[in-house]
Amino acid sequence: MKNTNTFCMIALACFCKAAVVFAQTTPPAPMQPQTPLPWAYALNTPGLPPPVEDGESRHVPDSELAFTFTQPRNLYAPPDWHPEDHPEMPPIVAGGRNPGVFACAYCHLPNGQGRPENASLVGLPAEYIMQQMADYRAGLRTSSEPQMGPPANMRAVGLNATPEEAAAAAAYFASMTPRKWIRVVETATVPETVISGSMFIEKEGGDMEAIGNRIVEMPEDLERTELRDSHSGFIAYVPIGSIAKGEALAAGVDGKTRPCTFCHGADLKGLGPVPALAGRSPSYIARQLYDLQTGNRKGLWSPLMAEVVANLTPDDILNIAAFTASLEP
Numbered sequence: 001m002k003n004t005n006t007f008c009m010i011a012l013a014c015f016c017k018a019a020v021v022f023a024q025t026t027p028p029a030p031m032q033p034q035t036p037l038p039w040a041y042a043l044n045t046p047g048l049p050p051p052v053e054d055g056e057s058r059h060v061p062d063s064e065l066a067f068t069f070t071q072p073r074n075l076y077a078p079p080d081w082h083p084e085d086h087p088e089m090p091p092i093v094a095g096g097r098n099p100g101v102f103a104c105a106y107c108h109l110p111n112g113q114g115r116p117e118n119a120s121l122v123g124l125p126a127e128y129i130m131q132q133m134a135d136y137r138a139g140l141r142t143s144s145e146p147q148m149g150p151p152a153n154m155r156a157v158g159l160n161a162t163p164e165e166a167a168a169a170a171a172y173f174a175s176m177t178p179r180k181w182i183r184v185v186e187t188a189t190v191p192e193t194v195i196s197g198s199m200f201i202e203k204e205g206g207d208m209e210a211i212g213n214r215i216v217e218m219p220e221d222l223e224r225t226e227l228r229d230s231h232s233g234f235i236a237y238v239p240i241g242s243i244a245k246g247e248a249l250a251a252g253v254d255g256k257t258r259p260c261t262f263c264h265g266a267d268l269k270g271l272g273p274v275p276a277l278a279g280r281s282p283s284y285i286a287r288q289l290y291d292l293q294t295g296n297r298k299g300l301w302s303p304l305m306a307e308v309v310a311n312l313t314p315d316d317i318l319n320i321a322a323f324t325a326s327l328e329p
């Protein structure tokens with residue numbers, strides 16, 4: 001027995017040594033090719049340290065509440081820092097249904113303003129939200145970037161949520177009015193970034209770099225965003241000139257696409273069951289234009305967008321997203 005043990009130890013040691021050598025000499029597995037819009041489908045930078053819990057109570061402005069750093073990361077009990085902001089949340093929004101349906105408020109925030117890696121739901125028509133949930137349930141809304149976590153999570157939520165739960169959430173989010181949430185800034189340079197939690201954040205000790213053909217959407221205040229403070233919004237750096245180019249495209253002047261106002265309303269704040277575009281996350285809007293173009297989003301109403309997206313290049317999508325994000329919601 002002792003001998004066998006010793007033998008096992010030696011074998012294990014040799015195996016471990018071999019494994020270490022193997023790990024040192026083998027390059028990391030190559031990522032699958034990304035979409036032409038890697039800034040919109042943010043994939044986490046590998047090897048970042050996980051957040052550290054120090055047990056200290058954190059506060060945010062205009063709230064009496066206190067949470068530690070990791071307490072707000074409960075998918076079935078997200079924080080509601082500002083309950084006076086919104087009507088009473090239906091149970092599916094506030095706490096989800098365990099297991100299977102994470103709380104809508106975890107990702108979309110209790111006031112529905114959302115984050116770049118998900119979507120704003122506040123003020124969208126209830127009929128539209130219910131149709132999207134039906135499309136998710138039918139498997140008609142998938143992401144062009146299967147390596148990105150949050151859209152896959154939404155797909156799971158959409159598959160599992162019942163029509164009754166979807167209706168309750170839709171009525172709730174539709175009942176509120178969107179507020180200005182994204183500050184769009186045209187610029188030639190941006191801070192160097194890494195991607196954490198599917199979101200661009202400033203690289204520690206980083207420099208400035210050229211923006212290139214990208215929109216870089218970042219929290220105004222990283223700590224408040226990490227605490228899921230529904231009063232702390234985002235800044236979207238966009239290339240110089242992109243807003244005007246997007247405005248011309250959206251007006252349909254060169255015939256490359258259809259005028260958006262035709263269906264999304266004169267101010268792009270929505271029309272009937274057609275969703276608003278104004279003031280929403282440019283990362284989200286870009287992902288949807290591309291998903292509609294690739295056919296990964298093929299819901300009941302998606303054919304209405306077919307001619308709109310058919311001839312758009314990745315740069316067109318960027319410019320349109322910069323323009324719509326810059327509008328008052």
Ligand code: HEC
Nearest residue numbers: 102103104107117118119129132150151153154157169287
């Ligand atoms: C784990 C995070 C997460 C949770 C929880 C979550 N969502 Fe989402 N949701 C997302 C993401 C991410 C997207 C955007 C997907 C994309 O970019 O393709 C999204 C998109 C949506 C959309 C599409 C919005 C539009 O403008 O078309 C609806 C509707 C929606 N969610 C409803 C809900 C409802 C209702 C719940 C609760 C039952 C919920 N979500 C819970 C992450 C989440």
Ligand code: HEC
Nearest residue numbers: 250257258259260262263275285288299301302304305308
């Ligand atoms: C003929 C009507 C029509 C026109 C014109 C149109 N849209 Fe749409 N759009 C829709 C409909 C309907 C939907 C919902 C599609 C679905 O449910 O899949 C939609 C959805 C979208 C979405 C996804 C929104 C979300 O919340 O997920 C974006 C982004 C969008 N449109 C952008 C545009 C832009 C930009 C233009 C102009 C260049 C435009 N649309 C022109 C009808 C239209």
